[in-house]
Amino acid sequence: MDREILLKEIIAELSILKYKLELLSESNLYDANIIYEYHIKEILNIMFEWKLINSNENKKNSPAIDLEDIDNSIAVQVTSSSKKLKIQDTLNKFFSNNLDAKYKTLIVFILGKKQNRYSNLYIKEAFTFDPNIHILDFSDINKRVAFLPIQKMKKIRDILKNDKQQSNKLDNSKNIFKSIQSTRKKVVKNFLRTLDTKQDQQINYYDPSHSIICSEVLVRSIEDRKYPNFDEDSENNEVPSWYKSFFQKIDEYYIEVAFLGYCEIVVNEKNEWNYLNDRSKDSVSKSLVIVRAGIVQRIPYENILDIEMANDDPIIYVHYIDGKPFNEELPYIRGYYRSEKDYQYTTYFELEHQNINL
Numbered sequence: 001m002d003r004e005i006l007l008k009e010i011i012a013e014l015s016i017l018k019y020k021l022e023l024l025s026e027s028n029l030y031d032a033n034i035i036y037e038y039h040i041k042e043i044l045n046i047m048f049e050w051k052l053i054n055s056n057e058n059k060k061n062s063p064a065i066d067l068e069d070i071d072n073s074i075a076v077q078v079t080s081s082s083k084k085l086k087i088q089d090t091l092n093k094f095f096s097n098n099l100d101a102k103y104k105t106l107i108v109f110i111l112g113k114k115q116n117r118y119s120n121l122y123i124k125e126a127f128t129f130d131p132n133i134h135i136l137d138f139s140d141i142n143k144r145v146a147f148l149p150i151q152k153m154k155k156i157r158d159i160l161k162n163d164k165q166q167s168n169k170l171d172n173s174k175n176i177f178k179s180i181q182s183t184r185k186k187v188v189k190n191f192l193r194t195l196d197t198k199q200d201q202q203i204n205y206y207d208p209s210h211s212i213i214c215s216e217v218l219v220r221s222i223e224d225r226k227y228p229n230f231d232e233d234s235e236n237n238e239v240p241s242w243y244k245s246f247f248q249k250i251d252e253y254y255i256e257v258a259f260l261g262y263c264e265i266v267v268n269e270k271n272e273w274n275y276l277n278d279r280s281k282d283s284v285s286k287s288l289v290i291v292r293a294g295i296v297q298r299i300p301y302e303n304i305l306d307i308e309m310a311n312d313d314p315i316i317y318v319h320y321i322d323g324k325p326f327n328e329e330l331p332y333i334r335g336y337y338r339s340e341k342d343y344q345y346t347t348y349f350e351l352e353h354q355n356i357n358l
Contacts, residue, residue, distance in 0.1 A: 013160035064093035
């Protein structure tokens, strides 16, 4: 890659980083040095071939320094303040803790822009600290990086870009989480009724659909253009673009709807199962039990984009992925509770227990 292009990318990424730090500082978030210590550590290691690590890895809450390279006897303080008072405070702590006996060099890296001059600093005799050499900021990186080998430039560029990608990924995860929570609250508000009596709670324990207000719902693709007409092409598709189902359960991460239909499965003594499909019942091993089961579909909240309650049957608008609104479809047996002697738990035949060899 062309050196000039690499340099422009690095300068652009450093400018973004510097701008972020300025915003943090303006918001009185002075832990910015902690947030960006990693970047400074990696960049300095690449530029100068140091072996800096976080000083807390060796000693918790190390005074005056944030990074250290024991092999090269170098200590680094990362700070968002460029004031002379801060520099002197760092030097005072460095000397008062006798760190000059351990480190021959002290570097102060300023997350921002350093002052033009730092005059009359108190420096312990026999220790060398030149503000023009030992106080660095982003402009010093910009000046030096242009003369680095291309491979080092690429490494610095990648560190800065990867951080932005991770930051974007984190922001995206936060947005997805907020969207999921918002959808779940909307589902609960519109479909879940309060179980006031002990009997209601007992019934719901065996049959979670007991707590659902509207038993029937329409699951409809956001791309559907045929409702209320039936999707004549659905026979060729995996799932129709809209269909009626029974609302079965509201879970933490998804809703369950029961598809209008049933299936037959075979189950062994380990509770492993498989679909009977086109096999003759007579051909099934006697060690297997044939079970008639309902079909439940689990639609994750991130697939649900809207809910319309103004119809006889509420409509749940879903983003179909790979032709399906759900991420799991599995057999189940609906539970019930009639009395202390007559009840049945809702049973799910989970996909991880499916044995295709049965």
